[in-house]
Amino acid sequence: MILDRRRLLTTALSLGAMELFPGLSLAQARPLVFATFTGSWEEAHKAVLVPAFRKETGNAPIVLDPMLSVDQIAKVSAARANPPIDVMLHDPGPALTAQAQDLVEPYPVERSASFKDLIPDAQEATGPAAFFQVVGLTYNPDTVRTKPTSWADLWRPEYKGRVGITNMNSTLGTGFMVEIAKMHGGSEANIDPAFKAMEALKPNLSAVAANPGALATLFQQGQVDISPGNFNAIQILKAKGVPVEFVAPKEGAIAFKTAIQIVRNSPNRDLAFKLIEAAISEPVQTRLMQAPYLIVPTNAKVTMSGEIAQVLARDTDDLRRKFVFQDWKAINAQRAAWMERFNREIKL
Amino acid sequence: MRRRLPDVTVYDLRLASPLALFFAAFFAAPLAALLGLSLKGPDGTLGLAQYAAFLGDPFSLGVLGATLWLGLKVTLVCLILGYPLALVATRAGGRVRGLVILAVLTPLLTSVVIRTFAWIVILGRQGVVNGALASLGVSGPPLRLLYAEGGLVAALAQVQMPLMVLPLMTALARIDPSLWDASEALGAGRWRTFRRVTLPLSLPGLIAGSVLTFAAAISGFITQSLIGGGQMLFMPGYIYQQAIALQNWPFAAAMSVIFLVAVLAVIVAFNALGRLARGYAQT
Numbered sequence: 005m006i007l008d009r010r011r012l013l014t015t016a017l018s019l020g021a022m023e024l025f026p027g028l029s030l031a032q033a034r035p036l037v038f039a040t041f042t043g044s045w046e047e048a049h050k051a052v053l054v055p056a057f058r059k060e061t062g063n064a065p066i067v068l069d070p071m072l073s074v075d076q077i078a079k080v081s082a083a084r085a086n087p088p089i090d091v092m093l094h095d096p097g098p099a100l101t102a103q104a105q106d107l108v109e110p111y112p113v114e115r116s117a118s119f120k121d122l123i124p125d126a127q128e129a130t131g132p133a134a135f136f137q138v139v140g141l142t143y144n145p146d147t148v149r150t151k152p153t154s155w156a157d158l159w160r161p162e163y164k165g166r167v168g169i170t171n172m173n174s175t176l177g178t179g180f181m182v183e184i185a186k187m188h189g190g191s192e193a194n195i196d197p198a199f200k201a202m203e204a205l206k207p208n209l210s211a212v213a214a215n216p217g218a219l220a221t222l223f224q225q226g227q228v229d230i231s232p233g234n235f236n237a238i239q240i241l242k243a244k245g246v247p248v249e250f251v252a253p254k255e256g257a258i259a260f261k262t263a264i265q266i267v268r269n270s271p272n273r274d275l276a277f278k279l280i281e282a283a284i285s286e287p288v289q290t291r292l293m294q295a296p297y298l299i300v301p302t303n304a305k306v307t308m309s310g311e312i313a314q315v316l317a318r319d320t321d322d323l324r325r326k327f328v329f330q331d332w333k334a335i336n337a338q339r340a341a342w343m344e345r346f347n348r349e350i351k352l
Numbered sequence: 353m354r355r356r357l358p359d360v361t362v363y364d365l366r367l368a369s370p371l372a373l374f375f376a377a378f379f380a381a382p383l384a385a386l387l388g389l390s391l392k393g394p395d396g397t398l399g400l401a402q403y404a405a406f407l408g409d410p411f412s413l414g415v416l417g418a419t420l421w422l423g424l425k426v427t428l429v430c431l432i433l434g435y436p437l438a439l440v441a442t443r444a445g446g447r448v449r450g451l452v453i454l455a456v457l458t459p460l461l462t463s464v465v466i467r468t469f470a471w472i473v474i475l476g477r478q479g480v481v482n483g484a485l486a487s488l489g490v491s492g493p494p495l496r497l498l499y500a501e502g503g504l505v506a507a508l509a510q511v512q513m514p515l516m517v518l519p520l521m522t523a524l525a526r527i528d529p530s531l532w533d534a535s536e537a538l539g540a541g542r543w544r545t546f547r548r549v550t551l552p553l554s555l556p557g558l559i560a561g562s563v564l565t566f567a568a569a570i571s572g573f574i575t576q577s578l579i580g581g582g583q584m585l586f587m588p589g590y591i592y593q594q595a596i597a598l599q600n601w602p603f604a605a606a607m608s609v610i611f612l613v614a615v616l617a618v619i620v621a622f623n624a625l626g627r628l629a630r631g632y633a634q635t
Contacts, residue, residue, distance in 0.1 A: 074596045081599075101599065165493070171582035173597045210477070211499045212583035221469075225476035227498055340598045347585055347593075348411050 035065030036275040038091045042070040043217070044240050045093070048297040056282040064275050073098035080107050080267055090270040091279055095137070095175040096332035097339060099263040103130050104336075109266040112277060118284045118303060123320050125329060126284075126302035131265030134283040135292070136300035138316060138327070139176055140257040142233030144223060146247045154253050155180075155187060158230060159205055167208040168219050168228030172346045176216045178339060179258045180232040181346075182330050187255065192334035195342055202350055212350060223248050235316070239298050250315060252326065257316065259327035261302070390605035402606035412590075412607075416614060419570050419587040422505070423618070426569035427562050429509040430516040434561070438520035439550070443529075453521075460514045468575045471507040472498060475579070499581035507579045512568045516561040523557020524550070552630055559626040563619050570615065587611045 040049045046068060054066060071079075073094045080087045084107070094102060102108050108130050113119050119132055126133035141152050147166075152158075158167050170177040181198045188197035210228050213219035220237050222228045224246050235257075238250045264283055266276045282288055289301040298311055304320045317323035393401035406412045441452035459467060474480045475497035482494040497503040527550065535545040551558075573588040580586065587607070595604035 072596075074599075077599065078596055105599075165496075173582075173593060210496075211581055214577040214582040214589070218578060218581070221472065225472055225498070226478040227476050340600070343593065343598065347590075350583055 034271070035067045036091070036272045036279060037067050037069050037089045038093075038279060039069050039071055039076045039089045040093050041072070044236050044297065046070040048292055048299060052291045052297070053279070053283055053288055056285070056288045057279050060282055061275060061278050064278075066275070066279070077102055077105070077107065081105055085269060087267045087269055089267055090272045090276045092131075092265045092267055093134075094131075094263045094265060095260050096263070096330070097175055097178065097336055099128075099131065099261075099265065100332055100336050102265060107268055109268050109270070109273065111266065111280070115277070116281060116284075118281060118286070121286065121303050121305050122284060123302060123304045123324065125324070126261060128261070128263055131263045132280065132284050133261035133302050134264040134280065134289075135262040136302055136323075136327075137175075137260040137262055138235040138252075138257045138300055139179055139232055139260070140235065140250055140252040141230065142223070142238050142248055142250050143230040144226075144247050145249050147229045151249075152230060152251060152253070155183060155232075155255055157253075158208065158232075159201075161208075163208050163230055165208065165210050166229040167205065168211045168213060168222050168231035169205075169209065170213045170216055170219050170232075171350070172339070172343045173214070174216050175260055176219075176232065176234055177346075178335060178342070179260060179330060181342070182335060183255065183258055183328065192331045193338070195338070195345075199345065199349055206350075235300070236298060239296065239311075243296060252316060256326055256328040259300075259323075259329055261329075386605050386608060389602055390609050392602040394602070402603050403610065405603065406606055406610055415585050415590050416587060416611065418585075419611075420614060420618060422501070422508070422586060423566045423570035425505050426508045426512060427516075427566045429505060430513055430565045431558070431562065433509070434513055434516040434520060435558075438517050438524055438557075441517075442521055442524040456514050456517045459510070464511055464572070464574050467511050468507060468578045471503070471510070471575075471579055475503045475507070498579065499583070501580075501584065504576065504579045504584070508569045508572055508575050511572065511575055512565045515564040515568055519557040519560040519564065520554060521557075523554040523560075527553045555626050555630055559622055563622055566618065566622070567615065 038049070040046050050068060054068065057066060058064065069089065073092070076089060076092045076094070077098055080089055080092070080102075087107075092102060092108075110129055111119070111131050113129055116132075119127060122132055126136075141155070141157070143152055145151075148163075157163075169180065172178045172181060181195060181202075182192055184201050185191065185195045185198035188201055190197035211219075211222055213222060216234055216237060219228070219231055219233065220241055223231075223241060224244075233250065235250050238248055241248050264280050266273060266280070270276055284303055286303050286305045289299075289303045289306045291297075292299040293301050293306060293308070293312055294310055300312060300316060300323075301308070308317060308319050308323075317326055390402055391398050391400070393399045437452060437456075441449050441456075444452075472479075476482070477494045477498070479497070481497060485495065531549055531553075532545055535549050536542075540548065570586070571588055573592065576584075576586050577589055580589075591604050591607050591611070594600045594607060
């Protein structure tokens, strides 16, 4: 073959185009794209969920694309007809947003083998809750001598300049504010008492982190000693040798359902269903509950054991008794306004 | 009659068309889409409602002002620290110059995220600065450097410093050294030589460096959110919050357009200031 200038140019251009637009050449059959969360979630899903899915489907191609819930929604709503994601993972707030924007296929409950085994709070027809996230108090046991027992401990004068929180962009930050409102006579519909309480917390605040990840870093740097925190995020820090402990406050740890949803117009609907089936199945959830993942199961058939049984709940009944579930429909209705208010009022 | 030779100083415009097409598709078109989106009111009608909402709100204007002010402070710090460095590097001989260039370039090869994390370690409550103060016997509670504006300015200045020093060095290297000799031979002192010769001749580099540093500092989303934290709001974080967390795309688009215009205005002002200074220097 003679390589003349024209042919060389054509080849170079088409190679370049394929590099720029990989979708062009794979338009017919792209792998299943699962948008998980970053960090420990991605690790856990890569190690446990993906192998289970491969076994179930005879090695169907799957890609993990870790990103935040809000980014998933932005991407999918920007390309509704041809979404770049097949399965989304959402905290309760974004899950409702995705639903309200009509980005989600209803879950084929009647075909599902494991759906009925989920505890009632997890049985969502738009996408079952495949995991729970738990928010309680995290503290540095080297500097905080008496183990905290209540959200109210954050206000104690000995923690002046030692407390960290996140802003309301995150589920953690919003859920915490709602809990504080409830403690002071407010509710999901009335956040005023929480903002009033924040005024009193200001002398204690060392940092308002931009996101829960940044908050975790601050424990590593000794910038904060006590904060509301996510059970799983703390386990990673602990594994790295950072002195940090988790405790469920006596008011109850906040539980967030993490919904797993099929994206509307997904070209891989069937594979997406199989992935979610694997995620809510008993064997996968049992494995994810063990160290080092420590993800709280939503399948009632899973027997609680290990660290989770010790620190959080012995069984499903215990879990439902101890955990606080918030009404995210009411929260979502006002969340934008609350975030704006937080921008304006919480300045250090 | 002799055949006319092609003019080698003029190129066919068609040569530029691939780049023009690229810019049209990936720069002009998205910008137009952004502009279109920003005109969508909250009730779906076309109009300037989003702009009115931003410009009529003292809080939002405050965020814009704080962002531009932050950029100016970082630019000033970079200028004060960067100019002497660039001057030393250009006037010193081979080895020192090589060392300075290496020192300026090395941070550019490291990711902004990593450099920012390094600053968290330096500025933290148990960080290098507070640790040094404590070991010097300075008593009192540790200084609050992280999540404070001073720390943010320092971190941004370090991260963006190469953008200031490199154009300055280029401009300074272009000055003929015999001009300095001539100035001194004619009786001007060092300070006067700097003011009348070096500074005016380096103005193009100074303006280029300032514009680059300013633009990078105000849009430095990662450093702003990691060092500034969640309670200090600047335009990039504000736009991210509106667009991604709140899904309020029309408002975010309007904010982006306003931000863009404000930044362009500051850059035009930089250039005007440069022209003014040059005129002054030549009299």
